[in-house]
Amino acid sequence: MSEFDLVPAPARLEPGEGTFPLAGAAVHGPWAALLSGELQTVTGLSIPVADDARIVLSIDGEGAPESYRLIVTPGGVQVTGADRAGLRYGVFTLAQLARRVDGAWVLPAVEIDDAPRFRYRGFMLDTVRHFFDVATVKRLIDRAARLKLNVLHLHLSDDQGWRIEIASRPELTARASAGAAFGAPGGFYTKADYAEIVAYAADNDMVVVPEIDLPGHTHAVGLAYPDLVEEPVLLDSVREVTERFGGGLPVKGEHYNGIAVGHSSLRVDHEPTYAFLADVLAELAAETPGPWLHVGGDECLSMDGDDFAAFIARVTGMVDGLGKTPVLWHEAGAAPGLAAGTVGQFWGLRENDDAVAAKARAFPAGGGALILSPADAIYLDMKYDAETETGLAWAGYVDVAQSYDWDPAELIDGVAEADVLGVEAPVWTETLATPAELDRMLYPRIASAAEIAWSPARGAHPWRNWDSFAARLAGLAPLWEAQGIGFHRAPGIAWAN
Numbered sequence: 001m002s003e004f005d006l007v008p009a010p011a012r013l014e015p016g017e018g019t020f021p022l023a024g025a026a027v028h029g030p031w032a033a034l035l036s037g038e039l040q041t042v043t044g045l046s047i048p049v050a051d052d053a054r055i056v057l058s059i060d061g062e063g064a065p066e067s068y069r070l071i072v073t074p075g076g077v078q079v080t081g082a083d084r085a086g087l088r089y090g091v092f093t094l095a096q097l098a099r100r101v102d103g104a105w106v107l108p109a110v111e112i113d114d115a116p117r118f119r120y121r122g123f124m125l126d127t128v129r130h131f132f133d134v135a136t137v138k139r140l141i142d143r144a145a146r147l148k149l150n151v152l153h154l155h156l157s158d159d160q161g162w163r164i165e166i167a168s169r170p171e172l173t174a175r176a177s178a179g180a181a182f183g184a185p186g187g188f189y190t191k192a193d194y195a196e197i198v199a200y201a202a203d204n205d206m207v208v209v210p211e212i213d214l215p216g217h218t219h220a221v222g223l224a225y226p227d228l229v230e231e232p233v234l235l236d237s238v239r240e241v242t243e244r245f246g247g248g249l250p251v252k253g254e255h256y257n258g259i260a261v262g263h264s265s266l267r268v269d270h271e272p273t274y275a276f277l278a279d280v281l282a283e284l285a286a287e288t289p290g291p292w293l294h295v296g297g298d299e300c301l302s303m304d305g306d307d308f309a310a311f312i313a314r315v316t317g318m319v320d321g322l323g324k325t326p327v328l329w330h331e332a333g334a335a336p337g338l339a340a341g342t343v344g345q346f347w348g349l350r351e352n353d354d355a356v357a358a359k360a361r362a363f364p365a366g367g368g369a370l371i372l373s374p375a376d377a378i379y380l381d382m383k384y385d386a387e388t389e390t391g392l393a394w395a396g397y398v399d400v401a402q403s404y405d406w407d408p409a410e411l412i413d414g415v416a417e418a419d420v421l422g423v424e425a426p427v428w429t430e431t432l433a434t435p436a437e438l439d440r441m442l443y444p445r446i447a448s449a450a451e452i453a454w455s456p457a458r459g460a461h462p463w464r465n466w467d468s469f470a471a472r473l474a475g476l477a478p479l480w481e482a483q484g485i486g487f488h489r490a491p492g493i494a495w496a497n
């Protein structure tokens with residue numbers, strides 16, 4: 001346990017003298033009830049909300065978005081947020097600061113000035129390969145917000161199922177939602193469910209980015225609207241994955257139970273496809289308050305490059321026309337004619353070659369248009385090591401140290417700090433069926449993504465190295481236990497009790 005077990009590392013921290021005792025303290029100001037609850041979870045103490053409190057929370061409207069300043073002295077505690085999100089992050093930092101000294105819960109005296117490095121700090125949940133209910137999604141939001149993440153990307157459609165109600169296209173949820181990978185039960189979010197997730201995320205200062213994966217990963221659409229999809233293309237890779245993992249080969253019009261990719265696509269030379277997309281995207285855009293709408297673009301292996309480019313140009317134009325910023329996986333960077341401002345999401349490896357880098361660099365001018373999700377660092381569905389029971393390993397094993405071992409400004413040739421919108425840790429769920437399995441794969445590696453997204457660059461901060469990170473992570477174990485997170489007690493980290 002280090003002296004300050006804070007993750008992500010705050011931008012600036014100055015230790016002070018002495019400690020502030022939590023027993024007998026009270027709290028006042030916006031988010032007072034939140035802080036009281038957080039401290040109760042960690043310490044068991046009840047810290048009332050009261051007017052003449054020595055813990056004072058406030059919002060002053062000054063400084064960078066999401067920033068806060070926190071001062072603990074033996075006589076009192078002040079947290080000042082630039083905005084409501086900033087103050088909330090300060091509250092979560094306070095909860096991480098609480099520690100027991102000689103049997104008494106205290107906050108160490110300290111001064112912290114903190115603000116995020118990147119504005120987009122996300123995680124992605126694949127709700128298709130396995131479906132997760134609203135309660136599970138909310139729990140993931142709760143915990144991720146406490147690591148100062150502010151984006152939830154929901155992968156809502158894929159070959160195995162369609163997960164979101166679209167009123168104008170009722171066949172989707174009537175026919176294409178029942179299945180999931182390997183015969184697992186499917187499901188979908190009703191409009192009310194989606195609204196509940198979006199609102200809950202907003203309460204947590206988190207934005208939802210919905211993804212309808214196009215034009216590949218669309219086998220399930222064919223169960224509802226057969227006219228809109230091509231026959232499956234049984235590439236060698238599809239046969240190999242099927243032999244290895246089972247689930248059967250894709251058959252048009254039947255639920256797909258396997259986990260091979262690249263065999264499906266929409267009929268892109270067919271006007272009704274665009275009428276369908278206009279309906280789906282318009283409803284989704286109307287229900288999504290955030291600025292982004294993800295339209296996939298990955299692994300459309302059977303489609304001719306010109307057809308792909310024409311489709312991507314058209315669909316990004318549609319999203320743009322709905323007043324949203326399109327987001328696409330990096331393959332789409334190869335397509336000329338992307339709508340201006342389109343955001344790319346890099347999912348290559350840390351060692352990437354120029355062909356991949358060129359696609360990433362192709363996302364439109366103006367900078368700040370790339371989300372980074374290096375698969376061999378923060379694809380949270382990768383196994384930690386050969387012993388990990390769930391997960392895939394196509395990007396290799398990814399232990400906690402490796403998840404931490406990269407920097408956004410050094411990842412892709414020709415992509416500098418200013419070209420990066422932020423960082424996102426996806427969890428694909430081909431092999432993950434339960435909340436407990438998610439917990440074990442997400443935690444602790446999601447904390448690496450959070451620190452890389454929030455904290456100053458490595459080299460620009462004394463804590464931004466593996467030894468410091470591992471020590472601070474280790475100290476979070478009791479907090480994570482108290483929060484009910486079934487994290488992986490990765491070897492090599494001296495987890496605190």
Ligand code: TNX
Nearest residue numbers: 261298299329347381392428
């Ligand atoms: C690649 S990442 C995919 C997904 C899989 C994932 C499994 C991306 C854009 N496509 O379809 O679920 O690998 O790790």
